[in-house]
Amino acid sequence: MEETYEIRGTNWLDSVQKLLASVFETSSVTSMLVPVRHSTTHVLMPTLVSDPGELEGADPFAPCFPLNSAKLVSKLTKKHSNEIIAAVLRPCELRALVELVKIKQATMDNLITISFDCAGAYPNREYNRTGAEGKAAEGKAKTLGFMEQRLGSKLDDDTDKQLSTSCRICTGPFPENADLCITLLDHDPGALGVFAGTDRGRELIMGKAFEVKSLPGTRADTVKEVLQRKKEAAKKVFEDLAGKTATMAGLGNYLASCVNCYNCRVACPVCFCRECVFNTDVFDYEPFQYAAWAKNKGTLRMPMDTVFFHLTRMIHMGLSCVGCGQCSNACPNDIRVAELFTAVGKGVQQGFGYEAGKSMDDPFPLSVFFEDEFQDVTGI
Amino acid sequence: MGEKQGRALVVGAGISGIRSALDLAETGCDVTLIDAAPHMGGVLSKLEYQFPSDGCGMCRLLPMADRDTCLQACLRKGLVHGGIDLMLSTTLKGLEGEAGKYRAILETEPSIIDPKLCTGCNRCSEVCPVTIPDPFNQGLSTTKAVHLPVPHAIPNIYTIDMDHCTLCGECETVCPFGAIYLPGEDRLELKIPRTLVEMDVGAVVLACGIDYYDPLSGVNTFGYKALKDVVSNIELERILSGTGPFNGSLKRPSDGQVPSRMAWIQCVGSRDLEFPACSSVCCMIALKEAVLVRKRSRQTIETVIYYMDMRCFSKEFEAYRRRAENEYGVILKRARPHSVRYDRNTGGLSLYITDDSGIRVDEMFDMVVLSLGQRPGKSVKELAEITGIGLNPLGFFEDPLSGEGDKTGVFAAGSASGLKDIGESVIHSSSASAMALKVIHGARSPHDEEREPLNGFRDVSTQVPDIGVILCQCANGPDIEPQVKSMGASDVHVSGVMAMDRICTREGWDGMLETLAEKTFNRILVLACTPQLFLDKKAAISKAVNLDPAYIDFADLGKGEPLAATVKMGLARIRYADRLNSRASAMVPTVLVVGGGLGGMTAALSVADTGFEAIIVEKESRLGGNLVWLEKDITGNDFGRLLDNTCRRVEKHPGIRVFTNAVVEDSRGGPGNYTTSLKTCDNDSKIIDHGAVILATGGREAETSAYGYGTSDAVMTHREVEQALKAGTMDPVNLNVVVMIQCVDSRNDSREYCSRICCKSSLKHALEMKRLNPELDVYVLYREMMSYGFSETYFKEAREKGVIFIRYSQELQPEVLSGTDGVMVKVHEPILDRTLEIRSDLVVLATGILPSVIKPLAALFDARVDDYSFFKAADSKWRPVDAVNGGVFACGLALGPRDAKESVASARAAAMGALRLISSKSAGVSLVTAGIKPSLCTLCERCIDSCVYGARTLDSDAGKIRIDPVACQGCGSCAAVCTNSASFLNNYLDQQMFEIIDAAI
């Protein structure tokens, strides 16, 4: 029977900071990647903390999601190091990390992963705007207010209009396969639960001075409700999207304001290329070629290769998309990239019976193939 | 003629001839390849479906290193190799001299149609009034007297069947190129008359193939040719083919209906009084054809094979048989049909069959296929006389386990020495090439100076593309010059468009070369209507303008696509043409042979006899492997003498180093460049650099505990019997009854494969014992007698001498009960339908062959083992002794069960494979090969996973992906897998492809 613990701090942030501090004690973890709020601002950034004293500013629960930390974990673990680090990650960041490990861009060998019931986040612009002059204390208060409202409504997304669409339609907000999983739903306010998702996590949590207490009995039902609501929300969003992009012309329209800044690919955690092929000489055209195309078609929308870029990105990372929504976050022209890519991603993953980020043992669908499969693909 | 010659003559351009010719050409010899037919390809040009994929894979024969010397296209189109001169319609008429210094006399048939002028436009065929049965489709369809002999071949030169030609002259009149010159009263001499050529060659390889039994020459109780729906196996293959008489639909020749029930009759023309040998291939052919019929008809056509023994004796064949029966529902019935008769009531064919108890159980079918036996090739007898090669009693070339005293330079290759399938033929022809190479390897080749080294070409790699376009403006076609000129004018890299008239003619071609030689283009695009004609001429253009052939390309105007698309696509392709800078490091001229048995020693000798170094690593203290305890084989070859001779040669050979009591520890590197560490006796480590490795680790007789083995002295294995007979501790005179049990622990769910040699071993011992004691009763209990090939004659002899053969089934196995007074063997006899009890003095178990553990060793060199733990060949038919990566080979028992003669052939073939690799000129890196841009690479390693040849590795120290240019075959998988094209395929760059796609629309 999996041991579960309960931590009752003065509030959620206090509880989680107690847990994170305990990870430093009695384990060989030397630093921890966790969103930290510096005392001078309300904004959070992932920070590599090695002094447990600095955990005072740690706030993983704020509705602030500036970038997908899987990319940062990749930088920290891509090459071998003897240091053992911990990382506090949203479920989508953890899924992205699993996908990155499959393509050798990160390793989990010397990494402790900590994840939690994710209440979602606001788009960057929203979060940065509210409290533009704010300071740390305000930021912290905002987080606690957010938590109260979210957990109180049992993650009913309709009650918080500021949530990003990706979070609304996310069907994986609960931690799976993390070394330590933090539960928030249905606990008393300010309290949180912890259980180990792996053997390594089990070793870590054993012997910690936390109260052994089983998870709230209503959790299973609440989780089911939440997932049901999110599935329906996703369905609506995808249907709406399909209506707009049923044809290539529709897709072109949808992406009409794209300027090829490639921010979305920089923000995407599973877009792992050092430099996107669209930025290389493969797409450097000669002036006479532009002229020829313009002559052929009458008009030539510039910059070129916009739809090409997005279709290619779908092909390259659709099977790895974890639905984190950072692409929309990053787009300067507010194109709803995340919905498009999440929809495509889910569709193609289903087609291959694959779920991105679910398990290290599931091979990437294009890395394996068998003699007798998919007979329906061929022929006329 | 006094000087030793470096040219080889290969007679016969079928699969064996092609394999031999390529072997010799790849090792640097000049080769003349001749064939009596007006096309190449032999029997295989008519056969398209081969085990194991039931498809084709012939193109895998083509060279892997130095790919650009050979036309990279489907081998059915033809073989175009820089070092091979192909002469069609040519036969060997005389041979004088001695090994290394022969003078060959070749006769080429007169050509009514000039091969240099014919473009395959088909106009002659359209006007020809004479219709003949199409020989390509075995007469099942018709064609004209002037026709294309083989549909795929390029150049597609037409030929005229002069036996049926009426000399009406229509074809000559209509030919737009003046290629036809018919004989006539007023014409004293043909334009291309019969020619005799004398050629100095060092060695001759006879690969003239086989012919098939003609049922009409015998009693023909099956009604062949009388009944239209009784077809031969070759005819069925044609019917199933897309180029066949019914375009690939399976139909009955009589009425075009789809059959619902088909029967195969095995052993037609084999295993009978007139031809007492087994043709070896027909069982598998019938199985394959039945599986194809089942697949194609979605299992609606019933297929029944009537057989005596289902000879699936090669490694994976038994598994194929099981799949045929279990997955595809092919029905196998053991019976020897007497005859086929037409049933007037149903319009079907009735097979006269009796079952084991003698009762008539006639069956009705819509179509009957006769599995025809093989016969010696048509030219075998004549060639034997000309060359002095002996013939065996059945008329095939002799194929002795050659002693080293042989001074011949003429070698039989492939199925010409009888009764082999494709895989065996390929092995055997490589074995013949190895022997031929031994004779000619040192001789100076007169063409050496003419081979242009790559370094001699102009270096244009840093220049802006300067494209010259040659437009072949045919007087027959529309005037497209203005359009092409205008396209050239609007392309910034094109500096000249020149229209030439008919470069397919001598004058036109020479004119083009002259014009080009005056210009300084660094890219040349030739627009022609049939560029296939010129593929071997790229070298000529390259020489004329001193430009690397990589920068010369052809575009096909004859495909029917719009001119603009064709021209622009051609320009797009050539614009980016370039070679990669990578150079392969020099091949290490050493071959490591792991295992010093008969296979290992033979391979090492073949390598060392051609001037390279061989190193044998043997884990025991002496060489010889299984040959140490074997006495002789079924034909009486003395293994003791063979062992002594071979060991002595190995020990004396200056090119061979032997390490006994040594094993391989570790290895790294790739084809052409391996570094391997050995652990020698007294635990010393030795580092060896070598270019290729041959695994000859052998095998052993399988242990058993079946049938009371181990509990009684009277139950022995064949090895024990062999050793006892050899040592004299067993005297058959003292025995009364011997029972031999076949297939012990074999051909079942736990060990699926047939061990191939056990039936022969039993026959050998049975005959030996009978010879020493004619009164001895010998019983052989078998499931299938796998006495394939010529060993069938021993089966016949054994029966004549009174050996009793009792068939048992897998479900009802014999029982052996050991008691105080000997051993009692109980077996159910199917024809008597009774259980026999045989009291015997000796029970001999045929337990099969197991490989010596090979998996970890193979893994060191990136090679694989198969499901039975034998070496996994890249392709059981086309690359039977190679690993996929082209640097590792295997022979002998490591490859699979085989007898001594077959082991020797496989060893020479493996040596030949290794020699092909280490002879290749390292400077010539192929045009189409993979490259990498390290600055873009994120080391995701997907490219490494996608490469089947193991050509990509991660250099973790440098943090880079390394490509082995020798192993890379230019397939492009790595490029397609790489998301940002850090990995690319040269000559198929993304920019290039994009421009081509754009131009196409």
Added chain:
Amino acid sequence: MERFEPTIIAFVCNWCTYTAADLAGTSRQKYPPNVRLIRVMCTGMVDPKYVVKAFLSGADAVLVSGCHPGDCHYINGNYKARRRVRLLHGILGRFGIDRERLRLTWIGASDGIEFAKVIHTMVAEIKELGPAVSDMKLVI
């Protein structure tokens, strides 16, 4: 109104299908001129980007054709192609490029007639379906 003539880009593998295409030519199997053959070494090297580029450049359909399973010159390139085409079906299919427009076929070297048949069928089908993209102005 001008009758719609579709343009089909065919990526054919150098070994099997290209030979079948040549064979169709030499055996006078006429096939419609709507197809543009682009020879690649193996279907396994057909980068999905090429297929996208074809459609964005105005192709109405794409055919990828290679050797039968088990016959690939490079052992298993065609299996890789099969998975990639499946992925492309899944993605392009969402944007109106249906499976009829992107076909993967195995055509052996002797199947010249089959090759011509495939082209005929595709051209006829695409003629019915119409152009792949109705308004190309923003689709680039």
